[in-house]
Amino acid sequence: MTRVLIVDDDPVQLRLTAEVANRAGFKPLTATGGLQALTILRDDHNIGAVILDLVMPDLDGMAVMEAMAREGLKHPVIIQTAHASLETVVTAMRQGAADYFVKPVSPERLIVSLRNAMKLDALEAVVRAERSRRTGTFTPADMIARAPAMARVLTLCAKAAKSTIPVLIEGETGAGKELIARIIQGTGDRAGKPFITVNCGAIPPNLVESVLFGHKKGAFTGAHADQAGKFAEAHNGTLFLDEVGELPLDTQVKLLRALQEGEIEPVGATRPERVNVRLISATNRRLLNLAKSGEFREDLYYRLNVFPIYVPPLRERKEDIAELVAHFTARFSAEAGKRVIGVSPAALALLQSYDWPGNIRQLENSVYRAIVLSDGAFLETVDFPQIVAQLGGREEAVRALDTITVPAAPTHIDNATARLRPMPEAIPAQDRFLDPSGEISALADIERAAIVFAIEHHGGRMSKVARALKIGRSTLYRKLHEYGLAEALESDAA
Template identity: 70%
Template sequence: MTRVLIVDDDPVQLRLTSEVANRAGFAAVTATGGRQALDLLRADPGIGAMVLDLVMPDLDGMAVMETMRREGIATPVIVQTGHSSLETVVSAMRQGASDYFVKPVAPERMIVSLRNALKLSELEMLVRTDRNRMNGTLGLADIVTRAQGMDRVLSLCAKAAKSPIPVMIEGESGVGKELVARVIQGSGDRAGKPFVVVNCGAIPAKQIESTLFGHRKGAFAGATSDQPGKFLEANGGTIFLDEVGELPAEMQAKLLRVIQEGEIEPIGADRPVRINVRIISATNRRLLNLTKAGQFREDLYYRLNVFPIYVPPLRDRIEDVPVLVEHFIARLAAEAGKRVIGISEPALAMLKAYNWPGNIRQLENAVYRAVVLSDGAYLETADFPQIVALGSGREEAAKLAGATPSAPVHIDDASLPLREIAGKAVAPDRFVAEGGEVAALADVERELIGFALRHYGFRMSRVARALGIGRSTLYRKLREYGLDEGLESDAA
């Protein structure tokens, strides 16, 4: 559940705004002054947005936003105040406020503003991460995590980035070893330099040497031109040797020489070529166990394992599931063109209870599939049939999907003939009341509006357009028919 910070020195307004946020599905965190708000923001970087009062006795809203900008706190800010002026609005927007309104504000207006601010924040983070990835400048802030088990990983990454020391990243498949390697490179003095990824387990044995070290034209049959090789491509930057434990014994010896001498010898070359490459390697198996079994050179192991980093699996840092799900929903919903803004509490609880053998990669794929399947604003348990099937069985998954598993229907057990169906009772007309009289117009209108609300997922603008009435008329009729309880407006 996304945490929202409400800041106001008026206790009544603070309670009302917090109640609106809580009813909308957010977890409201409150502060009665600007200094307390800044302390909360510094202590909890996971706060999604802040509703900030401008006029406060200790530190006003403008000063809070100025301090946030100076300290690099990027939490979206929604400003509210009891006094409105054009100059105040302009000043607040210049300080970085994402929205501005005057008290008292309608609950639906507040909720729409909060959702828009959270969505904008997620999209800004995604754009920033993609830009950093392309530029080779990923930093620690680009690792999406809140788990204490990742604190050591982040600390080691920061230390490893300060020197060209060889790094060995161990962890199960899908935990994000390549991201850790990119962060180490992007946080050090080689940021922006080449970052070359080599999957040692995916290269055919006969092509490994040529792929890593390159070759000269005519060195072997099919060598029609010079090829630099991955090490030369990474010269001045970093080479990431993924699944390094899959290297054959002969290539292990040559890699050891490259590390010792700092030079490579392309196939068919007359002399070695000096290189300046930082080596970061990764494996999904314990390299020490491979060394003890004689499948990996011991001397190469000690050369590569100078600075080991172990990335824990997702099941050991389950508190990362909510933030990762939010991150994936923001990106994947935008890619798929779906209006998915979050996940329901039962669905999130199910994801947190699952073991995730495929780790973060499996979670991302599950969320992607759910986003494509979903027809609502929030992902529900039924949108994760594979996870339900793995956790509770196929019958439960089919039940949630609205179907029951059954055997093929034999021809002798086919459906009733048309004449038997015709003899059955016909459903009553919806325009006829229980006594047989035509239903009152108000009753029909109330039923139609209720049906439209459910059909369009309570999106008020869409309901009003479908019914051919204005939104103000729609809200008036909702109040008349007692249908307005718990309803929220959208921004459409």
């Protein structure tokens, strides 16, 4: 996430900081006060970092950080102020600030601080998700699933977590079925208990029964000791059977008995053993079609398909691609020791236009490859040649590579030219003397707007407002009543 929110009541400092962030490749958003900043943070969850001024008229920086902590807005905050003291620095850091500097700050210092804050935030999210996965407390907050297509999936997960009902998760390969299973376990009564995963398609047919149910010493050649199966390992926890449609038919019979009776019989055992297991199954093929063709037992299908959940493929939830790319970028850049902090808008548009037949797993591998080969701070379109080739053909991929500037001969330092920087698009601001239709505003409307601005600028201190407007206080209060502003001020004061 390369969007940066810059909060400062000084318009000059605000413009300078935004320009530094823009030239460094970030997309700056600006706010002139704490209340406006909180509104933006609540509405925009793709902001990567916040540069926050401490002293502001409506809501100071400390109050903004306190509100962010209360509302769970976990964006990294970089504090800037014109007046520094040790007590202020300590307080800001205790509130969770990632960095702190005194204005004016050099552009290099600001850029380094931004990159470190974004990388730290992304890595902390990766670590939190991995810790939750390992401890069996994985929740929807640890999964990137903000797209509308995932809303029903998460709702069904919450309902399934309230009981031990068998769940069948269907979806294409790489769509995230195991994470859905972990959410069901992590938000239910078995959170923190064992979560055992079995890929049924990766076990040789002659070993499936032993792997699932275990075996006793001497049950077959090579059985030198008792071996507990996956059902026994998942006792009091959750057993996740991935690609359950690949189970052999003879093993399906024993699985059906284990589900119905709550008992397993290890290979070579003389009597069954009781187990308490929550079963969650997953498949990338329709079990109903397999049951109709005789490849899967129909009675087992109905036993597993008590509570079905369908996970949509990545092409139906492209709203999550930007956050997924940011997640993978932070993880793999740390693993590979690279300084990649994000993806360029053109590259992100390329990734969002692709259908991803391999779903999230394919996206993950593509980002990993791009980071290993990239030398810049941001991933560009040329870092994804395979995606370019599949979308536009081999010729388009070759043209994309040809756009990389490679000097034909060495260039002496005296002859080197400055690198061209893209100029930010200027958003035309509406003239303050024009109404929304483009006509000249009435004089009363202009005067009212000036009074409102002066009150906000001086924090409601009427004596300063009157002096700034060059009018008496009695005249100011008369105009407040005339324009209907007095009641609003009284309610704020109350």
